[in-house]
Amino acid sequence: MKNMMLLPFALALAACAQNAPAPGPTGATPAANATAAPAPAVADTATLAGYHWRLASATDAGGARIEALFPGADHVLTLDFADGRVSVSGGCNGQGGRYDVGDGGKLEIGRLVSTQMACEAPLMDADTAIAALLAQPQAVHFEEGTPPRLRLVAADGSTTEWIGEATAETRYGGEGETVFMEVAPQRIECHHPIMPDHQCLQVREIRYDDKGVKQPPGEWEAFYGDIEGFEFREGERKVLRLKKFDRPGPVPADASSVAYVLDMVVESALVPADDAP
Structure with missing residues (x-):
């Protein structure tokens, strides 16, 4: 009778042992809800x-x-x-x-x-x-x-x-407008509300027709802003292909609402001082 009473208890212990998870390297039981490390993101x-x-x-x-x-x-x-x-x-x-x-x-x-x-x-x-x-x-x-x-x-x-x-497209949130601008080989004096004795670039708009033929340029004018990616060198006349963007969000009072980013230097030439505009 005593052996018959112990038999159900032994069977219960055996069932628990079969269902128990195997111990890890240190003898600890692995967590049931462990999360695998995320896979690296794939770039499109x-x-x-x-x-x-x-x-x-x-x-x-x-x-x-x-x-x-x-x-x-x-x-x-x-x-x-x-x-x-x-x-x-x-x-x-x-x-x-x-x-x-x-x-x-x-x-x-x-x-x-x-x-x-x-x-x-x-x-x-x-x-x-x-x-x-x-x-x-x-x-x-x-x-x-x-x-x-x-x-x-x-x-x-x-x-x-x-x-x-x-990229500029990412920063400004759009493709931008392609424009062409000629930069004169010398800067000119211009009034700036914050920087005294400031000298501006002198620029004029360049247009091309549908066949790529350059049209008569616009008038020279002072350019108060900056052209991202462009380095001015005195004595060099350049025609630039630019991307023109509207700046998103509030714009400071002393800043332009438009940003110009250099896309390509189309023409470049050394110009004697006497030939400058």
């Missing part, structure tokens, strides 16, 4: 196009730094994505080609077309190294933050990290 074409991507680090499959991608402190490789094309700058030559981001975040870049300038060896080596790297399929991972980061992992295991700088 809109995310890529929203920033200028400047190279921060590059390592090969063994973890060694890829020295050829860093030609010097004054030259940082940069990727720009727009309208289905990627542009590479920062080395000797500008390079560009078609790109596509497929399912699963794979970046595929077509054959890069390059300008044909000759430079010092480090810059030429950087061109060769980045072209070879981008010829491989890249796994793309995006990390939000200030600033955002982009990690590209090539098929051979090489990894590059890029830091994002918002």
